Amino acid sequence: MKSPGPGRRNAGDPIPRIVLGPQRLLPTLGRELDALDITGELACITAGWQERESEDDELRKACGGLSVRNLQLYERWEAIQREDPELASAHRARQDDLRRLRDLYRLRLDGYKKVLEQVTMTAGPAWLIEPEREAAIDAVRRADAHHLARIRRIRSEFETQWMPTERPAVARHREELIGLIGDASAVLVAGGHVAVLLNRLQLFGLDSALAGRPIIAWSAGAMALSDRVVLFHDHPPQGDGRAEVFEEGLGLFEGLVVLPDARHRLRLSSAMRVSSLARRFAPATCIALDEGDRIGWPDGTPGRPAHCKRLLATGQVEAVGGREGPNFPVSPSLEGGVTEDVEGGAAHSADRPDRARGYFGDREVQS
Secondary structure (H helix, E strand, C coil): CCCCCCCCCCCCCCCCEEEECCCCCCCCHHHHHHHCCCCCCEEEECHHHHHHCCCCHHHHHHCCCCCEEECCHHHHHHHHHHHCHHHHHHHHHHHHHHHHHHHHHHHHHHHHHHHHHHHHHCCCCHHHHHHHHHHHHHHHHHHHHHHHHHHHHHHHHHHHHHCHHHCHHHHHHHHHHHHHHHHCCEEEECCCCHHHHHHHHHHCCCHHHHHCCCEEEECHHHHHCECEEEECCCCCCCCCCCCEEEEECCCCECCEEEEECHHHHCCCCCHHHHHHHHHHHCCCEEEEECCCCEEEECCCCCCCCCEEEEECCCCCEEEEECCCCCCCCCCCCCCCCCCCECCECCCCCCCCHHHCCCCCCCCCCCC
16 A cells, blocks of 8 residues: 555544643644644634734744644634624624623532532531532533533524525635635644634634644643533632533544643642542543643544543542553543633633733633
């Protein structure tokens, strides 16, 4: 059989999808491109940087001289709003509805969180306490599922009424974007404001186009491509920390809950906190990624060995990787950050103030 050329794959080979840890302090993108033997033009998505979308010099430099085409989703939507003000107005109204819905969901979560904490802190034998704790976690799961169902309905009604991808202003850009993605050797999806990023990806209907291309994503970029975007921060600048399901992602990293910059945002030393998160989102696997971490999806994806942390239902944090061999397989059987100003409210996974934008836009989600 003829061997594929550099950056090309044989038919039937898995399409590489790589999640990297934050790139600001320890950029590993260049090494990843080398390991995947990618030599052709790259497409990059930096819509999460919002008005700084085009300030991608550092990203280009990290690509080691490869040609990079910025898809400019943020700028394209700004132009569409000017061209199609009727759609823009309807979109703002929908985002207002989503913001109000999120506020109601948060009220419910606050109550469930207090109950879960009180049950967990109650002294007593495991046979007595543990079923009550599981019931408290299940109440949170049901609130998450209800919230996602409401979001799904709001989005579906908007799509049915307005059919945005069929409107000339959107359709023209979408056709061009699908062509650019199809021609790219790989697509890079950077971090930033996760709600803005996810909204633009959904608006242009790019899930199918992205599904067929090699992808390297990090921070909010990886969150937006997972099944569910989970916002989290155990040490927020103000108020109590809570994990919340923001919205469904594009589903390209199936079975993963991506938790970037975990050592700054999660109390990984708290067995209670780790266990609650892992059990809440099971059967999906909660993966904590810090600088230098990476994971390939699916198992068998070429590139460097996996290195990350997995949150377990037991409350332990399991180190994965540090070895040669196949990538870490994420099994559905394992137990185990914001919002668009929506577009107005909070939507950054609240990086620390001294890390405002970060290398490659690691400010995943911030108010």
